[in-house]
Amino acid sequence: MNPQDMSPLDRLRHSTAHVMADAVKRLFPEAKITIGPAIENGFYYDFDVEKPFTEEDLERIEQKMQEIIDAGDAFRCEEMSRDAALELFSKMGETYKVEILGSIPADETITVYRHGEFVDLCRGPHVESTKQIKAFKLISVAGAYWRGDERNRMLQRIYGTAFPDKKQLRAHLAALEEAKKRDHRRLGKELELFSFSETIGAGLTLWHPKGGRVRHLMETYWKERHLQSGYDLLYTPHIARDRLWEQSGHLGFYSDNMYSGMDVDGQDYLVKPMNCPFHAVIYKDRLRSYREFPLRWAELGTVYRYERSGVLHGLFRVRGFTQDDAHHFVREDQLSDEIDFVLNFCLDMLKAFGFDDFELYLSTRPEKSVGSDAQWALAEGILVERLKQSGVKWEIDAGGGVFYGPKIDLKIRDSLGRRWQCSTIQVDFQLPERFDITYVGEDGRRDHRPIMIHRALLGSLERFFGILVEHYGGKFPLWLAPTQAIIANVTDAQADFVQSVKRRLTAAGFRVEADLRNEKLGAKIRESQLQKVPYTLIVGDKEAAADSVSPRPHGGKPEGALTVDQLIERLKTESEIPGSKNL
RNA sequence: GCCCACGUAGCUCAGUGGUAGAGCACCUCCUUGGUAAGGAGGAGGUCACCGGUUCAAGCCCGGUCGUGGGCUCCA
Numbered sequence: 001m002n003p004q005d006m007s008p009l010d011r012l013r014h015s016t017a018h019v020m021a022d023a024v025k026r027l028f029p030e031a032k033i034t035i036g037p038a039i040e041n042g043f044y045y046d047f048d049v050e051k052p053f054t055e056e057d058l059e060r061i062e063q064k065m066q067e068i069i070d071a072g073d074a075f076r077c078e079e080m081s082r083d084a085a086l087e088l089f090s091k092m093g094e095t096y097k098v099e100i101l102g103s104i105p106a107d108e109t110i111t112v113y114r115h116g117e118f119v120d121l122c123r124g125p126h127v128e129s130t131k132q133i134k135a136f137k138l139i140s141v142a143g144a145y146w147r148g149d150e151r152n153r154m155l156q157r158i159y160g161t162a163f164p165d166k167k168q169l170r171a172h173l174a175a176l177e178e179a180k181k182r183d184h185r186r187l188g189k190e191l192e193l194f195s196f197s198e199t200i201g202a203g204l205t206l207w208h209p210k211g212g213r214v215r216h217l218m219e220t221y222w223k224e225r226h227l228q229s230g231y232d233l234l235y236t237p238h239i240a241r242d243r244l245w246e247q248s249g250h251l252g253f254y255s256d257n258m259y260s261g262m263d264v265d266g267q268d269y270l271v272k273p274m275n276c277p278f279h280a281v282i283y284k285d286r287l288r289s290y291r292e293f294p295l296r297w298a299e300l301g302t303v304y305r306y307e308r309s310g311v312l313h314g315l316f317r318v319r320g321f322t323q324d325d326a327h328h329f330v331r332e333d334q335l336s337d338e339i340d341f342v343l344n345f346c347l348d349m350l351k352a353f354g355f356d357d358f359e360l361y362l363s364t365r366p367e368k369s370v371g372s373d374a375q376w377a378l379a380e381g382i383l384v385e386r387l388k389q390s391g392v393k394w395e396i397d398a399g400g401g402v403f404y405g406p407k408i409d410l411k412i413r414d415s416l417g418r419r420w421q422c423s424t425i426q427v428d429f430q431l432p433e434r435f436d437i438t439y440v441g442e443d444g445r446r447d448h449r450p451i452m453i454h455r456a457l458l459g460s461l462e463r464f465f466g467i468l469v470e471h472y473g474g475k476f477p478l479w480l481a482p483t484q485a486i487i488a489n490v491t492d493a494q495a496d497f498v499q500s501v502k503r504r505l506t507a508a509g510f511r512v513e514a515d516l517r518n519e520k521l522g523a524k525i526r527e528s529q530l531q532k533v534p535y536t537l538i539v540g541d542k543e544a545a546a547d548s549v550s551p552r553p554h555g556g557k558p559e560g561a562l563t564v565d566q567l568i569e570r571l572k573t574e575s576e577i578p579g580s581k582n583l
Numbered sequence: 584g585c586c587c588a589c590g591u592a593g594c595u596c597a598g599u600g601g602u603a604g605a606g607c608a609c610c611u612c613c614u615u616g617g618u619a620a621g622g623a624g625g626a627g628g629u630c631a632c633c634g635g636u637u638c639a640a641g642c643c644c645g646g647u648c649g650u651g652g653g654c655u656c657c658a
Contacts (some may be wrong), residue, residue, distance in 0.1 A: 020600095034658095035658065036658095037656060037657055037658090039655085044656090053587085054588090084588070103658090104658070108658095113658095120658080121658045123658055124658095139655085140652055141586095141587065141588090142654070143584080143585070143586025143653060143654060144651095144654030146657065148656090149654095150584075154586050154587095154636090156586075156587085157586095157653070157654080159652090159653085167624090196649085198648065198649045198650090199630095200651095201648095202648085202649065223645090308584050308585095309649090310584065310586095310653085310654080311654095312650090313651095328592095371635075484652070488618090489615050490616075491615045491616070492616090492617080518615075519616090519620090520616050520620085521617055521618055522616090522617090522619060522620070522621090523619080523621080524618090526618095526619035526620055527619085527620085528619090529619060540617055550618085554617060557618090558617090558618050
């Protein structure tokens with residue numbers, strides 16, 4: 001980061017990190033300081049200490065920080081020769097600072113910042129005085145490797161945050177609370193959507209009935225859209241012989257992520273981490289003509305990948321998941337139109353799921369790559385062209401492409417403003433070579449090489465579902481809600497009528513439950529609301545007599561009675577999928 | 584994988600060496616009540632798993648499994 005670019009907020013946070021380091025040094029003189037930058041929502045500082053910090057330590061550090069702030073010492077910048085700085089930090093025993101000094105380019109000016117007795121190698125800038133730190137809080141402790149490299153020593157990192165005033169700090173902490181409430185792991189349990197089990201194994205998702213309903217809706221909609229848009233659907237096995245993975249190259253560059261094989265009649269079989277090799281084999285089952293192009297083959301393919309135990313996280317990072325994968329086979333002259341098609345297809349579909357804020361990233365040729373210069377130039381040129389036409393904001397990640405071709409990644413922004421990468425569109429020069437994939441051209445020759453496009457749209461159904469849960473805070477739109485309405489009777493006298501309403505709504509295609517329990521109406525409404533069911537339909541004697549129900553929308557006030565027929569019309573309208581015709 | 588924390592009833596959690604607890608949920612009964620919790624009773628736990636220390640372990644020690652916060656933000 002260029003120090004000139006540091007925002008006032010980052011300056012405040014970085015200064016707070018210094019104050020924290022000062023407090024830590026006072027309480028734990030043996031601690032060695034390392035680095036302490038401002039980050040997106042606050043700051044951290046890494047320390048090398050014998051004993052990790054505890055929660056109680058955090059409180060003591062916070063108190064000490066407050067004392068330092070109250071003292072109101074000025075932050076002072078001091079330029080120093082490299083030798084003087086080396087001597088200073090060597091004498092202090094700050095070996096990490098000495099190491100950092102060694103990695104600063106020779107032509108750069110060395111500066112240290114002081115406040116009170118504390119001194120830190122730092123290019124700044126800082127606020128003027130510790131007094132300017134008005135609102136801060138230490139958040140958590142965590143282990144972190146020196147310079148982010150796991151071969152290095154594990155340091156102890158303290159995360160904290162700071163704001164210009166207490167009100168903003170409170171708002172930030174409240175936002176953290178809100179995010180906690182929307183955490184898909186919590187909602188997954190509360191709404192009975194999915195679970196994990198020690199008996200099954202880490203990172204392996206169990207979809208419960210209500211989660212299963214949502215997944216079914218996602219899949220059904222996904223399949224319909226694909227079929228309407230010229231895709232065919234493929235189904236391929238979960239395992240394949242090792243020779244497939246040898247040919248695809250996965251045994252070479254992906255085996256760390258693959259589960260060990262199983263012996264079947266003396267042959268070694270492996271669980272699939274990807275679907276593409278299967279699609280390639282289907283392609284090769286017979287001669288293909290350019291007249292068939294573009295081929296669009298999609299599969300909801302369940303794959304298994306080894307992920308290190310520490311990175312597993314709810315539905316966001318799992319070991320078994322279903323990719324909504326697709327492979328397009330095109331001629332070179334069709335590449336541009338096909339990219340245009342698939343890009344718009346992705347954007348449309350994501351809109352239907354409630355996202356409308358997108359960012360696109362083009363990743364270009366990395367240092368190590370396959371394919372000719374001409375191929376890369378052509379493909380990158382086409383991607384740039386289509387990105388420009390998309391009307392969506394986009395950036396270039398130079399050299400960030402996969403070795404087999406350039407790609408476009410699509411990020412969505414959720415209701416809490418967080419960005420998620422789901423879709424990826426990748427041009428592949430490699431796989432057609434490896435599998436010797438060809439087609440018969442206009443000239444009758446069989447040795448033409450098609451271009452292959454890999455595409456995942458939602459990415460993984462598990463992860464996308466987790467994102468949806470958090471995006472909606474568990475309150476799914478009507479078309480996706482696992483239960484769209486609960487019909488609640490006031491007394492037993494309406495039980496038969498409730499059952500008949502349930503039958504009629506179910507027959508009309510809605511997901512409806514009846515709550516006939518011997519409970520007061522208030523209790524039924526409360527539970528329906530807590531389950532975030534879009535409509536609670538109240539039925540008392542008045543409604544039953546008029547073939548009607550009184551709807552109460554989730555989070556809303558009671559509404560006047562509607563006849564069952566009117567209700568069906570209303571639900572039909574409201575459960576339309578954005579930008580699509582109803583299923 | 585690594586650092587730290589955690590794992591007690593379906594859920595949320597209390598219990599730090601001496602016979603396992605609460606609230607909610609669940610079941611039964613009473614109550615038939617009009618828009619966010621009606622009442623009473625009952626059942627429910629090899630304290631994650633394996634091993635060790637001890638007269639005695641949910642609690643102490645070791646291992647395993649699982650969960651959470653992190654390990655990309657660079658003086």
